[in-house]
Amino acid sequence: MISQKMKTLVSNNSTIRAMFEEGKKLSKIYGEENVFDYSIGNPNVEPPENxxxxxxxxxxxxxxxxxxxxxxxxxxxxxxxxxxxxxxxxxxxxxxxxxxxxxxxxxxxxxxxxxxxxxxxxxxxxxxxxxxxxxxxxxxxxxxxxxxxxxxxxxxxxxxxxxxxxxxxxxxxxxxxxxxxxxxxxxxxxxxxxxxxxxxxxxxxxxxxxxxxxxxxxxxxxxxxxxxxxxxxxxxxxxxxxxxxxxxxxxxxxxxxxxxxxxxxxxxxxxxxxxxxxxxxxxxxxxxxxxxxxKCLDAEVDVNIYKKNRDLLYNHLVELGFTCHKPQGAFYLFPKAPIEDDKKFCEDAKKFNLLLVPGSAFGCPGYVRISYCISYEKIENSLPAFDKLAKLYSLRHCKINN
Amino acid sequence: MISQKMKTLVSNNSTIRAMFEEGKKLSKIYGEENVFDYSIGNPNVEPPENxxxxxxxxxxxxxxxxxxxxxxxxxxxxxxxxxxxxxxxxxxxxxxxxxxxxxxxxxxxxxxxxxxxxxxxxxxxxxxxxxxxxxxxxxxxxxxxxxxxxxxxxxxxxxxxxxxxxxxxxxxxxxxxxxxxxxxxxxxxxxxxxxxxxxxxxxxxxxxxxxxxxxxxxxxxxxxxxxxxxxxxxxxxxxxxxxxxxxxxxxxxxxxxxxxxxxxxxxxxxxxxxxxxxxxxxxxxxxxxxxxxxKCLDAEVDVNIYKKNRDLLYNHLVELGFTCHKPQGAFYLFPKAPIEDDKKFCEDAKKFNLLLVPGSAFGCPGYVRISYCISYEKIENSLPAFDKLAKLYSLRHCKINN
The missing domain is CATH 3.40.640.10 (Type I PLP-dependent aspartate aminotransferase-like (Major domain))
Structure with missing residues (x-):
């Protein structure tokens, strides 16, 4: 009995929610610390102290x-x-x-x-x-x-x-x-x-x-x-x-x-x-x-925290052979998926408990969004998962082969 | 260049704003304490102290x-x-x-x-x-x-x-x-x-x-x-x-x-x-x-403050000969205007620095809305203005005639 417009939107929304629910499911199985949720743009840096x-x-x-x-x-x-x-x-x-x-x-x-x-x-x-x-x-x-x-x-x-x-x-x-x-x-x-x-x-x-x-x-x-x-x-x-x-x-x-x-x-x-x-x-x-x-027009969160995250993850992905534009702002990386089907790639990433968003969701298939507004430590811990993902696709310089 | 829908809404809105501006103008001429703004539903009772x-x-x-x-x-x-x-x-x-x-x-x-x-x-x-x-x-x-x-x-x-x-x-x-x-x-x-x-x-x-x-x-x-x-x-x-x-x-x-x-x-x-x-x-x-x-589900503002306002103003208006349903809730009175044309009545009220809203704005012409979420003192001070308004319309029991 909801409106036609909303019916379509609700069914699209279910896909996003399904992803979110799956993240929660993975956390339950493998422990939250072993699931690397790069899917949400929720800032992790604290608001200014004052x-x-x-x-x-x-x-x-x-x-x-x-x-x-x-x-x-x-x-x-x-x-x-x-x-x-x-x-x-x-x-x-x-x-x-x-x-x-x-x-x-x-x-x-x-x-x-x-x-x-x-x-x-x-x-x-x-x-x-x-x-x-x-x-x-x-x-x-x-x-x-x-x-x-x-x-x-x-x-x-x-x-x-x-x-x-x-x-x-x-x-x-x-x-x-x-x-x-x-x-x-x-x-x-x-x-x-x-x-x-x-x-x-x-x-x-x-x-x-x-x-x-x-x-x-x-x-x-x-x-x-x-x-x-x-x-x-x-x-x-x-x-x-x-x-x-x-x-x-x-x-x-x-x-x-x-x-x-x-x-x-x-x-x-x-x-x-x-x-x-x-x-x-x-x-x-x-x-x-x-x-x-x-009253806090001049205040800003500590952007260096995001910068450190960017550098760690960007450098690692490039070293693994991913093609990625080095971002100058925001807290996202948008590397090219090694295959055309970005959704399939995200599914594969999930095998290593990496939650990424397909570029199709942004009108740009063939890419994936990685939201790095999570803790540095979590990013560090996720690197072996990216290594495994790269190995799956036989990307060059794959660290795991060294 | 704004949308057709908004054009209509903006021109309607100008009427409300004109009223608001007029209130400010009256305050400048007669002093804020001598203007009785009964037009806005902005609660004057303070939020709970805690x-x-x-x-x-x-x-x-x-x-x-x-x-x-x-x-x-x-x-x-x-x-x-x-x-x-x-x-x-x-x-x-x-x-x-x-x-x-x-x-x-x-x-x-x-x-x-x-x-x-x-x-x-x-x-x-x-x-x-x-x-x-x-x-x-x-x-x-x-x-x-x-x-x-x-x-x-x-x-x-x-x-x-x-x-x-x-x-x-x-x-x-x-x-x-x-x-x-x-x-x-x-x-x-x-x-x-x-x-x-x-x-x-x-x-x-x-x-x-x-x-x-x-x-x-x-x-x-x-x-x-x-x-x-x-x-x-x-x-x-x-x-x-x-x-x-x-x-x-x-x-x-x-x-x-x-x-x-x-x-x-x-x-x-x-x-x-x-x-x-x-x-x-x-x-x-x-x-x-x-x-x-x-954390304050049980908290409430002090409704007695509104009740005192209601009683003071309701009793006074009825005594002046206005027909008015005694409200059991909210902070509005909705008396019948003594003439059919509620807009004209509100214009007349303005002569005594009383700002009321015509019932037409609520789909009920012939009535006026009086928003009594203002201070008790202000209501007390406004009573002579209501007396004069009643006199203008020769309402019965008009106090000013006593």
Whole structure:
């Protein structure tokens, strides 16, 4: 008796759940310490230590009805002002509180943005590999997700194919940088070229095409890499941000949307994001944590922990003969499976208690995602399992043969 | 460039915002203490005092990555188990954690429930006067809200008209008890009769009709009134609950949905609510506050504060000659306007710095909503303004004439 749309989604979901259940089953049989779950993007690094004292400070200094009460659907004005100043300083911009809407994480932000933009049958284009939820978010509002296949040589956006896919139905482009699942940061040149192409197409088609950059991993970067800020390159642009990863607070559902100050119909867009926040049932981003993040704008989790994980696992996999792009951000590796059938490869990995996610789930078959936001020790302990997996496929330099 | 649907909503929203802005303007001219804002349902009673120590207890005793981390989309299992035990004790039921899904307030709960149930053009019926957001929630999923006009003699659901309105397209009924805006608690007899009618219609039409009870005011009741629990009377029933009012935490977005254990297709419904929580962008109810509410299940705000407000204002209005049903719950009065045009009456009230909401906003023209969740002192100070308003309409017993 559930809706047709949900029936399909529920049956797809069962596959994911089956995987999760199987992980639990393996843990029961072999012991949790012998199962290597690389399937989930749940940050293992602790939130900044001072989060606790910041929460206490707020509870002690502020009036309970204000801390836990309703505010404007966009969020507390002082919080939005502080975040805009912070973003201004970081990127030499000139935003005000009006450019910031507090949201229930990036997922909430993307949903209110798509609700604002999409008429039924509008098209939204994204680049494989992509976070699978984009399809659901777009279809929530009766839009259609169009996928540009991966350029597996660089994992940068394939603009030649994008050019072909843009039509008068194209309402938005979603990018995700640093990228889940590849860890690639789109280069400044790629962002510039993308922006030129979109500007050209807006003129040619006489439509508005919005660029939405989903950036929950913006702060998780290595080797002094920088993430270009799209607001500087393209007017009709949004950023969806989340503190889930940068502060390790994914359960608290706290983030924001930045709206480019040069956006067309700016006021309508702001009003609509507000109304969407309200009527989709978010009402507002959780109030205490709005105040918390405003007090730790400079705080970050210890990214070096993820970097050490990346280096250990990346080096080992490459040594084993896996082909893998070295990620500059996020906490994922996306190596090529040694066979075409990535699902089969994941099944084989499971024989050694390694839980990986097939690239097909991200629109990029033939690859697998390895989520390394687990403890260093666990990664160390998993290396022999990767050795065995490599041996199964007779990869070169296979350590186990030494 | 925003979507057609949102264009309409944004222009409607401007009316509400205009009202809000006008309130601020009046405050600037006459001073905040001389403006009596009875328009907003933002609880003024403080959250239970121990909320602060409970938060501290959680932060001190539990692992940060668990307190602030991801969990199942339904919420923490232990929290759901504790809530189900609590509900069982209160209503002599036999629920388990599987009957509870933690949500971002009641608004989030209603949205995931409607997403689960509605195919395009499905109809959802509600009884005037009703909370205006229901229309938006239903239309989020391309459903149509059908309104049963108010029975203004009792403000109980008009079942004769409901009978006529139910068709094969009817997917759900939404009730709200204690009611916003009337403060009426639907009687046990009304719930029984409603349930019989729905059971009869399910058989007759060979369809499933779901009953959704929106109960954010369940704990805000006076004079030992009790709110019947629909789970006992009708199998295909949901309760949408929120801690926004019972613990004065509206900004924290914390509540839950209860799913009747005898519901048809129970497992599909649960899976769908889970997926809907995820893909609408809630992902999960805010994590820290899930743990907070589990530790204060017995706590309640001091309802006597609201009761004192109700008595003061209700008695005064009746004495002035207003016709008003004495509310048994929530924190609203819903008197009849002395003229048909409730909007005109609210405009006149504004002349005395009284901000009221026209009943038209709740599908019940000719009435006005007075939200008395403000301080007792403020209500006392506003009484002369009500006197003048009554005088303007030459109501009997008008104190100002004494």
């Amino acid at each position: 989060i606790k004292s910041i929460i206490n400070e707020i509870l002690n200094e502020e009036v309970p009805n204000l801390v836990h009460g309703y505010m404007n659907n966009s969020g507390y004005e002082d919080v939005r002002a502080e975040i805009s100043s912070f973003v201004n300083k970081k990127h030499s911009l000139n935003l005000s509180k009006d450019n910031i809407i507090m949201t229930c994480g990036a997922a909430g932000g993307l949903n209110i943005t798509l609700k604002t933009l999409l008429n039924p049958d509008d098209e939204v284009i994204t680049f494989a590999p992509f976070f699978g939820e984009y399809k659901n978010y777009v279809e929530n509002f009766d839009g259609k997700l169009i996928i540009v296949p991966a350029d597996t040589s660089t994992f940068e956006p394939n603009l030649d194919v994008l050019r072909e896919k843009i039509t008068s139905k194209t309402k938005a482009i979603i990018i995700n940088t640093p990228n889940n699942p590849t860890g690639v940061i789109y280069s400044e040149q790629a962002i510039k070229d993308l922006s030129s192409l979109l500007n050209e197409k807006q003129k040619e088609l006489n439509t508005s095409i919005y660029l939405i950059s989903d950036e929950p991993y913006r702060e998780i970067v290595y080797d002094d890499a920088t993430v270009p800020c799209i607001l500087k390159y393209y007017s009709n642009s949004f950023i969806g941000y989340s503190y889930s990863k940068s502060l390790s607070l994914p359960g608290e559902r706290i983030g924001y949307v930045v709206i480019n100050k040069d956006m067309e119909d700016f006021n309508d867009v702001i009003s609509s994001l507000n109304v969407a926040n309200r009527i989709l049932g978010f009402v507002n981003a959780p109030s205490l944590f709005q105040r918390v993040v405003a | 909320i602060k120590s409970i938060i501290n207890e959680i932060l001190n005793e539990e692992v940060p990555n668990l307190v602030h981390g991801y969990m199942n989309n339904s919420g923490y299992e232990d929290v759901r188990a504790e809530i189900s035990s609590f509900v069982n004790k209160k209503h002599s039921l036999n629920l388990s954690k599987d009957n509870i899904i933690m949500t971002c307030g009641a608004a989030g709960g209603l949205n995931i429930t409607l997403k689960t149930l509605l195919n395009p053009d499905d109809e959802v019926i509600t009884f005037a006067p009703f909370f205006g957001e229901y229309k938006n929630y239903v239309e989020n999923f391309d459903g149509k809200l059908i309104i049963v006009p108010a029975d203004t003699s009792t403000f109980e659901p008009n079942l004769d008209v409901l009978r006529e309105k139910i068709t094969s397209k009817t997917k759900a009924i939404i009730i709200n008890t204690p009611n916003n805006p009337t403060g009426v608690i639907y009687s046990e007899q009304a719930i029984k009769d409603l349930s019989s009618l729905l059971n009869e219609k399910q058989k007759e039409l060979n369809t499933s009709i779901y009953l959704i009870s929106d109960e954010p005011y369940r704990e805000i009741v006076y004079d030992d009134a009790t709110v019947p629990c629909i789970l006992k009377y009708y199998s295909n029933s949901f309760i949408g609950y929120s801690y926004s009012k019972s613990l004065s935490l509206p900004g924290e977005r914390i509540g839950y949905v209860v799913i009747n254990k005898d519901m048809e297709d129970f497992n599909d419904v649960i899976s769908s609510l889970n997926v809907a929580n995820r893909i609408l962008g809630f992902v999960n109810a805010p994590s820290l506050f899930q743990r907070v509410v589990a």
